[in-house]
Every structure is written in C-alpha cells, then in structure tokens.
Amino acid sequence: MSADTPAMPNIGPARAERVGVLLVNLGTPDTADARGVRVYLREFLSDARVIEDQGLLWKLILNGIILVVRPRRKALDYQKIWNIEKNESPLKTITRAQAEKLAASLADSQVVVDWGMRYGNPSIRARMEALAAQGCKRILVVPLYPQYSAATTATVCDEVSRVLQSMRAQPAVRFAPAYPVDATYIDALAASITAHLATLPFKPELIVASFHGMPQKYVDLGDPYYEQCVATTEALRTKLGLGIEDLQLTFQSRFGNDEWLQPYTDKTIAGLAKSGIRRIAVVTPGFAADCLETLEEIAQENAEIFKHNGGEQFAFIPCLNDSDGGMDVIRQLVMRELQGWI
Template sequence: MSAVAPIEHPEPAPAALPRRVGVLLVNLGTPDTADARGVRVYLKEFLSDSRVIEDQGLLWKLILNGIILRVRPGRKARDYQKIWNTEKNESPLKTITRSQAEKLAAAIADHKHVVVDWAMRYGNPSMRSRIEALAAQGCDRLLVVPLYPQYSAATSATVCDEAFRALADMRAQPTLRVSPPYYDDPEYIEALAVSIKAHLAALPFEPELIVASFHGMPQKYVDKGDPYQAQCVATTDALRARLGLDASKLILTFQSRFGFDEWLQPYTDKTIEKLAKDGVKRIAVVTPGFSADCLETLEEIAQENAEIFEHNGGELFSAIPCLNDSDPGMDVIRQLVLRELQGWL
C-alpha cells in the first residue's frame, strides 16, 4: 500500500502594513536661529515665493539681494530675540505649533491609524520632510491643515503649492485633502469670544474698545480677486455679533505692511496712534487671523503698538493672546480635522 503524501501548509503571507491617514498641521514659518544669518535664510525663502511677492522680476531680485537681505535680517533678529524661547532655542511659533500637533494627536488617539505631524511652510521642519516621513509610516492618505483661519493666496495657497511639489517627486503618492479656511466657523468664533472674554475679565481695567488686527496684504492682490479681505470682514462681523459689540467698539485693522505698495486699510499702527491722540486711554488688541502667537503678535502688537499707544497719550494697553494650544483653540482644530477626515476614519 503506497504512503499518503503529507499535506503541505504554505507559510502565511506577511501582514500588510496598516493603511494609515496622515494629518499635517502647517503654519507660516520661522528662522532656525535668532540671529542675522538665521533670519536672512528664512527671509530669502519667504520673499522668493511668487505667492508672497508676485513680481519676482529682475528689479525685485536686485532689491531683495542688494538691500533687504543686507539690512533687514539684523533688525528682525533683534525683534526675534525679544520673544525667543530661550529654553528650547526656538521661536514661540515653533513651540506652539508642535504643542498643537501633540495635543491633537492625544485628542484623537482613539483613531489608531491616524498619524499627526506638523511643519512650517518656510524654514524647518519643512513640509517636504514631514510629508515624506508620513508616507514612510504607511500613510496613503494625507490631510494638510493650513493653520490660517482666513484664506489668502500668500498663505493657504502656497501651502498647497508646496504639498503638490512634494507629491510631484513621489512615485507612490498619498491621496491628498486640504482643509478649507474656517473664518466664519461657529466653533472658531465661539473660541475667539470665550478667549477674549476670559482675558478681559482678568484685566485690572476695562478697555474702551477692542482692535481686531489682521495681517495685511497689498491692496492690488485683493483687486485681482484674493478673498482674504472679505473673509477678515466676515470674521469681524461674526465676532461683533457674538460679543454684542458694534463697529465702534470692535474695530477692524490690518498690520505688518511691507514695501511701498498700498496695503489693506485701515492700518493698525496708524489707527492705534489716532485713537490715543483722540483721547482713548484704554484698549485691547486681538489678532484673529493668527492661530498661534508669533513675531507679529508678541513683538509687533504687544510691544511696538503698545509703545505707539502710550507714546501718543494712551495709558492702558493689552494684547489678547491667540488661541494657541488652549482648550478652546484645540477644540477648533480637533473638530476641523475630524470633519475633514470623514470617510477616512
């Protein structure tokens, strides 16, 4: 009787890597060091972006390399040194954005296949490096979250540009989603209102009015179709309604103008100067266009504009912090991310 051949059991195929979803929080950027060299590297990348300075012709290159990058880095480095996180040797924007990513990861930790990371559009960690890192962890889907409540081509669009450039060099591209602006999102407006009320309640004085200062942009960019100004107005209108304030008690202005073009008006510094000269003694300033405190809020508003106000007769000035990684601020980011991940979770 012939022997029966034993049944062979093939080795099980190795388990495939779990499919993961990457979430990348992106903010504008920061120098790596608070010295002229670090600021020069940062400014060169930032001001060479045609979304930021649209005319990148020969004249601009001469101005940028012959004047701006020789003069401005030293002055800006001194400004960064006033606000620098010396303990971690980094700017507050980097510290806060990292914390936002860490807190978001903890808040959605029950979604085991979601990986949260963060990047800067200019400077480090670069978007390209973090997109590649997420792909290496098995993320075949990617949600990019520009941390700008209001859309503009010079902020949100250039985040998309950089994401697309990174994907253009990848053979196995992750599927990409980009979160929309959230300038009138009820959760965002509510978080701003809660933050403002809490700050005002802790002040030893009552402001006569609040200035809502947004980052400016050249007027011609809006004339060409950028929706940024309209979205800043919508944010301010919604915030006025939520706080029960009229236009005389919550004023919209634009800060941080640069160069010789006409920028969006009214200008923050000129408005604050005029308020002081007109006899206003007590004001607070909120910056609803920034998701995290940075040079423009901590130095330009809280220091430079405070000095302008006091120099021209004002007495009491308070800068209201950005939402940062506060509980209300993180609620906004968490709900935005979970909404945009629908169908992927």
C-alpha cells in the same frame, strides 16, 4: 475545495491603513540672529505667491538691500520673544504643542499627526516624506490660517504639490479649507476674549481686531482674504454683542511702498490715543499661534505707539494657541475633513 487546490496563506486580519494629518504654519528662522533671519527671509520673499513680481528689479532690491539691512533689525525683534529654553521661536513651540495635543486626542485611531512650516524647518517636504515612510497612504494637510489667502493657504498647497511631483508612490492628499466664520472658531475667540478681559485691572474702551495685511492690488485681483477678515470680525461682533465702534478691524505688518489693506493697525492705534481713548485691548484673530507679528509687533511695538500718543492702558489678547478652545477648533476641523478616511 479539492485536494489539488492550494491552501490560502494565513495572513491574519488586515491592518487598518494609516492616515496622516499635517498641521502647517507660516514659518520661522532657525536661529535668532542675522544669518538665520536672512535664510528665512530669502525663502519667504522669493515666493511668487508672497511677492508676485519676482522680476529683475525685485531680485536686485531683495539681494542688494533687504537681505543686507533687514535681517539684523528683525533678529533683534526675534530676540525679544525667543524661547530661550528650547532655542526656538514661540511659533515653533506652539505649533509642536498643537500637533502633540491633537495626536493625544486621536490616540485610539489610525491617525498619525505631524507638523511643519511652509518656510524654514521642519519643512513640508521632510514631514510629508516622514508620514509616507510611516505608512500613511492618505494625508490631510491643514494650513493653520483661518482666512484664506493666496499668499498663505495657496502657497502651502503649491509646496505640497511640488513634493508630490517627486514622490513615485504618492499618497492621496486633502487640504482643509479656511474657516473664517466656523462656529467653533468664533465661539473660541469670543470665549478667549471674554476670559482675558475679565483678568484685566481695567475695562477697555474698545477692542481692535488686527489681521495681517496684504497689498491692496492682490485683493483687487480676486484674493478673498479681505472679505473673509470682514466676515470673521462681523461674526465676532455678533457673538460678543458689540458694535462696529466697539470692535474695530485693522491690518498690520505692511511692507514696502505699495498701498496695503486699510485701516492700518499702527495708524489706527495712534489715532485712537490722539483722539482721547485711554484704554484698549488688541486681539489678532487671523493668527492660530502667537509669533513675531503678535508678540513683538502688537504686544510691544503697538503698545508703545499707543502710549507714546497719549494712551494709558494697553492689553494684548493672546492667540488661541494650544488652549482648550484653540484645540477644539483644530480638532473639529480635522475630524470633519477626515470623514470617509477613518
């Protein structure tokens, strides 16, 4: 180097680029009252991925009937399961715990873990902006839906895309895919079911696998959700060594007057009791975390339906949540999708 050549500044070793991981679940009201539920339902039911016909008739029904009547009733349901200590829904409590445990397991890497909700708070926008502010030039978005649906997985991608449109310095973004027959997921479900059944004072005559429903016409138009629910159930039967009558697939949470995916959970459970079945267990493999649809609709409402129709013993098997098995599923999914980034 000649004397006229300026010396290069000593900037030290390059700092590893930070990578963000954003866990996303469906969402929850901020409060367990009619106002909180109304705000949540307005956002949820105004999404064209959820209710595809957002025409004038739907807007009249939504604003003139649903948002007037339904929030009061659903608020009472939320109050049955509300986390009083933290003043939040169990879904929010569990999703936070999943993010914290994932972050702890990745503590020695450059990965920053956060969590958000598609509807309600913390919003995807707020958490995407927070990750970017922490220097994350790359973000892996993980929709916590084992089975893909346009009404769940795709709407997360839609919202992330809207956020990116408003960001001048956009991070690179990846979306983790659904995992309906992932070996770690099926193993964790089977282990959870087996462990829970071992704690019961009775032996169920069969297990019902209840997935969230959707309008049949969505599947007719090409949504792969139904076939992925079937694939999950078949893989779980194989893992547990059960037949089709031992582990029955059903769909819950239908809404409105359209035909939804069948068989319906509530009608199936009532029919089982009427046919002489006295002991059943219900598992909800399509939910990564317990929420209103599992803790109230299944564990309480459908338990009452079963007993009202002659059933005697009903067991609800919790979701994987932030259990060791549940965290194994999330961790292996994240590490696989981060390949090439860390």
